[in-house]
Amino acid sequence: MPLGTLDRSPPPFFKQGHSALSKLMVCSALALLLMVADARFKITQPVRASVATVLFPLQWLSMRPVLGLRAVEDYFTTLNTALANEEAARRKLVLQSQRANLVEQLTNENAQLRKQLELRQRLNSPSVTAEVLYDAADPYTRKVIIDKGMAQGIETGSPVIDESGVLGQVTRVHPLISEVTLVTDSDQAIPILNTRTGARGITYGDAGRHGSGGLELRYMAANADVQPGDLLTTSGVDGLYPAGIPVAKVTKVERRPDSAFARIVCTPQALVDGARHVMVLKPLITQIPARPAPEDRPPVLKRPGKK
Numbered sequence: 001m002p003l004g005t006l007d008r009s010p011p012p013f014f015k016q017g018h019s020a021l022s023k024l025m026v027c028s029a030l031a032l033l034l035m036v037a038d039a040r041f042k043i044t045q046p047v048r049a050s051v052a053t054v055l056f057p058l059q060w061l062s063m064r065p066v067l068g069l070r071a072v073e074d075y076f077t078t079l080n081t082a083l084a085n086e087e088a089a090r091r092k093l094v095l096q097s098q099r100a101n102l103v104e105q106l107t108n109e110n111a112q113l114r115k116q117l118e119l120r121q122r123l124n125s126p127s128v129t130a131e132v133l134y135d136a137a138d139p140y141t142r143k144v145i146i147d148k149g150m151a152q153g154i155e156t157g158s159p160v161i162d163e164s165g166v167l168g169q170v171t172r173v174h175p176l177i178s179e180v181t182l183v184t185d186s187d188q189a190i191p192i193l194n195t196r197t198g199a200r201g202i203t204y205g206d207a208g209r210h211g212s213g214g215l216e217l218r219y220m221a222a223n224a225d226v227q228p229g230d231l232l233t234t235s236g237v238d239g240l241y242p243a244g245i246p247v248a249k250v251t252k253v254e255r256r257p258d259s260a261f262a263r264i265v266c267t268p269q270a271l272v273d274g275a276r277h278v279m280v281l282k283p284l285i286t287q288i289p290a291r292p293a294p295e296d297r298p299p300v301l302k303r304p305g306k307k
Contacts (some may be wrong), residue, residue, distance in 0.1 A: 148176075
């Protein structure tokens with residue numbers, strides 16, 4: 001066979017088409033064009049909607065086992081939580097019933113003693129129930145907003161309590177809402193009484209000052225009889241808070257030799273971070289008789305010979 005009749009072209013295995021770089025550039029340009037067109041003209045939205053509609057039954061079926069396991073887990077978790085809450089509520093109910101019986105007995109004895117000593121009866125502060133709406137927007141203060149205001153008779157300075165103790169004090173009143181400064185705010189101070197020793201003092205808010213986020217009993221002598229576990233209640237001498245409302249419980253006492261005062265850290269009794277329903281009391285000063293006006297003193301006569 002003559003050599004001129006042979007096919008000198010390379011076999012198909014060695015044939016080279018477009019280079020890989022050119023294919024990458026074309027595909028990238030096409031992808032970029034499709035993305036711009038889709039973002040601009042929404043050309044693939046019908047296709048995407050059709051694919052989602054077709055795949056929805058498969059997604060629904062594939063998610064059933066996962067949702068079923070989650071439902072079972074949530075059921076047992078909720079059941080355990082409900083049982084624990086029920087047990088805690090039963091214990092609290094028993095304690096409250098015991099305290100209620102004791103309080104009733106003590107109230108009768110107190111009334112009899114006051115009648116014998118001819119002392120005035122204790123003042124009963126009118127109250128208004130309210131609900132906490134949300135926390136205040138200022139991150140540097142500890143305040144909440146309640147759903148009662150001037151229209152419901154709320155006054156500035158009114159004490160606010162929950163089922164456990166003193167929650168705070170109304171510091172700003174609007175027509176339909178009010179602002180309550182919590183006891184843990186650094187500007188809040190409450191006169192207290194140590195129920196174990198009868199000593200009086202003042203608690204101040206300690207919201208993050210020492211990392212405790214609670215209260216601090218200040219200006220107590222280093223040798224003062226204060227112990228962890230002491231219950232602090234309102235003393236009633238400030239004209240705002242009625243006496244006997246729980247405020248805090250002492251959790252830590254530090255006595256330093258280089259300081260004349262002890263550092264006493266307390267935990268508030270009220271649910272300052274989770275209170276939902278509260279009670280607003282009338283300030284005690286509105287029920288106390290007004291302070292008498294000072295008497296006019298006669299002028300002091302100067303001795304002769306003195307200017």
